[in-house]
Amino acid sequence: MAFAVEALASNPAFFGAVLNYARGMVSMYVENPRLASIFASQQRWLMAQAGIALHHDRDPADASSGLYSGRFIGYVVANGIASRNTAAAFIQEMVAYRFARYAAAPPNRRNRTLEPTEAALDYLWKWMRAHLAILDALDAGARLETLGDDQDGFGRLQSTLACGLVGNDRVRRPGPTFDLFTWVNSGGVVMDDLFSRIATFDPHAERLAIGPVSPGDLSDRFMISKTHLKRIFGKAALLGTMGWERSPGRGEVWLSKAFIREYWDYQAEKFALIDHAFDSVFAQARRQTAPVAFERAPALTAALT
Template sequence: MAFAVEALASSPAFFTAVLSYARGMVAMYKESPRLASIFASQQRWLMAQSGLALHHDRTPGDPSSGLYTGRFVDYVVANEIASRNTAASFVQEMVAYRFARYAAVQPNKRNRPLEPTETALDYVWKWLGAHLAILDALDGRLRIATLSDEPGRFGRLQAEIAHALVGNDRVRRPGPTFDLFTWVNSGGVVMDDLFSRIATFDPQAERLSIGPVSPGDLSERFMISKTHLKRIFDKAAQLGSLEWERSPARGKVWLSQAFAREYWDYQAEKFALIDRAFETVFQATADRVTPVLYERAPAFT
């Protein structure tokens, strides 16, 4: 059985593991900032997942299936992820940065199927592996080993996850402060960085200390303009989600319990969704056990 959202959303062990996961996401960004930036905002993350899902949903012998610019744009617009122009520009950007390419075999002159490059697929493997590692650490199952034994199921698993993400309103709109960060390019990884700084998690604390934060350093590391970053922090402070020791934006920073709960609930929904997708794809081979949260989950590194 897959984890229930409620079990993850009420487990301090899960949230502690998620803080380690956040550190892993920041490290992945450092390794490949250009590629990781695709996943660093909600809109671009959903478009990337959607494009991969259309590619993995293709039916051999059916030239109308698969990833085409037109099909991608239609899917993105139908699911209210972005406008037609934004979706079309995203495809062009992915090709320009060599994260996607036109397939060598073209079914006809009018339709030009696209496919992800090895670089893009490798990143998504790592992204998925980070999530499966947390789930394995929580209940002792062997999801990563199962996927490694049957890598041919990766495409179906990714597509299952992507369509579920797109259709889940609690993943797409977790709360006002979360939305504030994730709808700005690189805002998602900035938020991960803030939570990755929590050394000890106390679920009862009204606010969580993350130590000194330098907006200038964040701006440089995550390729986000100082103006955008200042606007995000100012609005987060107005919402009571983020508090600076000194003004303007200097010294130690505290995150509110409400902000932590938004982040926690989002991660719980996402991890439960990924676990359900894994259960669906690997139901014949995965261990059929009821997941039980360990009191203290090993950290993901």
């Protein structure tokens, strides 16, 4: 059985695991900042997921299927992800940075089929495996083992998940502070970095201190304007969801319970969608492995609390 959102959103062990996940996402960004920046804002992340899903859903017998500019732009606009111009610019950028390329033998002259490059697919594999590893740790499951190197299974999993992500308002609009970060380029990884600094997690605390935070350091590491970053921090402070122990920019930074709840609920929704997509694609294998129930993971709970 796949995890329910409520089970993940109410268990501190899950949130502790997510903090480790956040640290992993920051490390993945450092390894390839240009590529990782695609996944570091909500809009670009959804466009990347949608584009790769169109690629995975391609039917060789149907020339109108697959990933090509017109179909991608139409999908993005129809689902309210971005404007036509933004979607077209995204495709051009992916080709320019060699994260996508035109197929060697397009099915017809009208539709120039695109495909993600090995670098883009490898990153998405790592992203997916990081999520599956956390789900496995929570219930002693065998999702990673089941997926293995199954390219076809991964394609079906990714396209199923992308459909769920695009159609889920709680993933796309988790809350006001979350939105401040995730709708700007590299804002998502900045937020992951902030949460990765939580050393001791107390779900009942109104605020959690995360230590000093340098906007200049974050700007340099994550390719985001220092001025823009300060503006985001200022807006979050006005919302009362982030601030400094002393004057703005001085002393330790704290995150509010409300902000932590937004991040937690978002992650619970996303992980549940991933698990349900996995269950849909690999249902028979899941029944054979029969993982233990979520509540029966005492070793993990002890390690994370």
